[in-house]
Amino acid sequence: MTTMNGRRHRGLRTGGVAVVVAAVALSAACSSPGGASKAVMPRPGQDVAPGGLPNAPKAPPTPCGPSATAAALNALPGPNDPVAPGGTLDKIRKRGFLIAGIDVNTELFGYDPQHNNNPQGFDVDMAKAVARAIFGADGHIQFRVVTLADPTTGEFAQLHAGNIDLAVETTTITCARMEGANRMNFSNPYYTAQLRLLMPLGDDGNPQKTSLAQLKGTGTKVCATLNSTPVDIIKKTLGDSAAVQVPNALDCLADLQQDQVGAIYTDDALLRGMASQDPHVAMTTAPGGQDQPYGIATNFDPKTPNDLTPFVNTVLANMIQDPGPNGWRSLFAKDLGSQPGSLPVIPPAYPLGS
């Protein structure tokens, strides 16, 4: 998702054309003879240039496209290999644990089911994988709850203040976040969300087939987060009166359960979490739109080059390759309850966003 707390999706107006390029990263990771510790990531800007791939877009990517993603050519160091002194990795190693900013309010991605500071979910497992790669063992991680996209206490502020090393909280990689005033570094996508529709199950007990466009003329109210891109799409597709805006996406589920709205339109990542809390609703089978690549954010410091983002990219590439229980596919299935339909992709251009 783009943000939480009323800012989900805001300004996410240009959806990049999705091109499956993860294979590039995968093959690069594979081709490194040293396995995980020696994996090398290509710089996507170099390898995913227009025309560089048969299915790449003909138009050149926007300036903040893949070239803006901080990627790495350096190898993934082992737990005992030397790292650049004074760098982020050095700092984390000296501290003895990674501090990960997470969200605990997104069911299945980042949540604390027992309210006992034992967070779980796909985001949390991504952060754990990075800590494991740095220290070569489990347990070297501390979580800190970071409010999504909050201007004063959100990811940027916490990264900038050095309170957290990285943030994994369903944050959409957008041009604005990579280049704007509150600039952050982003890893390659670890999940590609799409806008989907969540509705009550059909009369036959199966998910409905309805698409957003098919709701036209039915008078169905569709819920989305305040000022978000989905609101704009709902208004454009169904008319202004069909859109119901709420402060938090999860309010939509409460409203759906109270029959105040007939459908919810937002990221499938959030819809998965909602469906897991209510056996009587499901995402419709209509295809989704508006790819939203989720990335792991790290601090951007113009003076000190960030050596964590390339490291994270390599960790992700290795995980995507890994068929074991700590591999990307296994974690996806464990946390999200279904096998992934496709691998995360590096789009030719990231959404402009805000």
Add this chain to the structure above:
Amino acid sequence: MTLAATGHPPTQAVAAAGAAPATPGEPARSARPRTDRRLARIRVVLVVGALLFGAVGIYGVQVRTDGANDAKTHSGVLIEQAEQIYHSLSDADATSTTMYLHVGEAPANLLQQYNTDLQNAQAALLAATKEAGGDAVAVKALDQIATQLPQYVKLNATAAADNLIGYPVGFRYLLQASNLMQGTSATATAGPTGILPWAQNLTDTEAKNLSAAEGTAKQFPVPMLVVGLLFLAALVVVQVQESRRTNRVFSPGLLAATAALVVAFAWTGLDIGVQNGHEDKAKTRGSDQVSVLATARILSLQGRTEEMLTLVGRGTADDQETDYAGVTAANGTYTPGTEADLATALRQAYELATDATGSKLAAAAATDEEAWHTQHQALRGFDAQNQYEKAVDSALGQHDFATAASAAKSFNALQNDLAQAITHAETSFGAEAKDGAGAVAGLEIGLGVLALLMAAAVVRGLGRRIAEYQ
């Protein structure tokens, strides 16, 4: 002068009067001097004046008593019930958010407190509705509360059920419930929304009515003053004339009437002075104190709700902490939050306290508040430093914080001291208000008796003079 010149000497009058009864019929009647009829007319006027003074006086006193009674019954009852609704429901909201923070089943004592709060609110709603009658403003406010309360209860129930299963959507229900409860206050252009602002609306409206009634109760009855002064002037004029015409300096009857009138004035003035004194005292000692303490209690409950929602929200309800702590805008303007308002209210309560017990209780409450604020900041610190469980334990006063200083302990101590302080202030208010009402008791009867005495004195006094001419 002309009157005096046409007057007969008393001795002649006595002789004439002695002869008159013996000769019945026209001659005696036509022979009766004009003074006789003039005095009879004056007598009627003065008797009517005395009775009018009594009636106007009794009416004035009754208006005062009615004003006090109206205030005490209608507006007073509505304010009392609206405040009960406000307090019970604020407490219910703080309790329901506290229950939500507990993992699993809510503790029995909290559940009971929540249920009791709702029952008290329902009872107060019922009592207020009964009293509201044709008071359209009150009826509208009560209707709003009554319609939204079941919705609030339902949202909280769903939140609790979701929380028990571990569904995070429960928190959204909890927030929706709390938002419905806390609502938004009325502005210049829009009416209030939610439940508590309507209770506040009712309190404010009735407080205005009460203060208008208290104003009526304070005035010296003007019609009584006017009639009384006119009557006094008439008595004086008649007496002066009579003493000039006859050689008698005093007419005992008229003098007695004048004395009774002065007594009536003095009695009324004294009573009204005493009553106003009691009412002023009741106001400063009781109602002002009760009101500022009640405000403090509501603010403390609101602060507790904010503390809980911030904790439960885990970063999605941080605006609740802003509400608690206040905000400093970019230009440096500081908007106080619930905590600062609470501290201010408690300072006011201390300043308003009129006796040692009141001061002691207000000071204790202020100390609790400071301790709670310190604990709250420590708790926020735990949460910020990734010690969420510790923050929760302090908020709930459990585990490591079961006996140690905690936010829960300070908050509970504050509730306790506030409850005691409010009871104390209410007792002071009750006593003064009762004395105030007692002060006027008897005055009505007194005025009635004095008016009859005046009339009798006039009849008797002038009767003698008239008899002298017959």
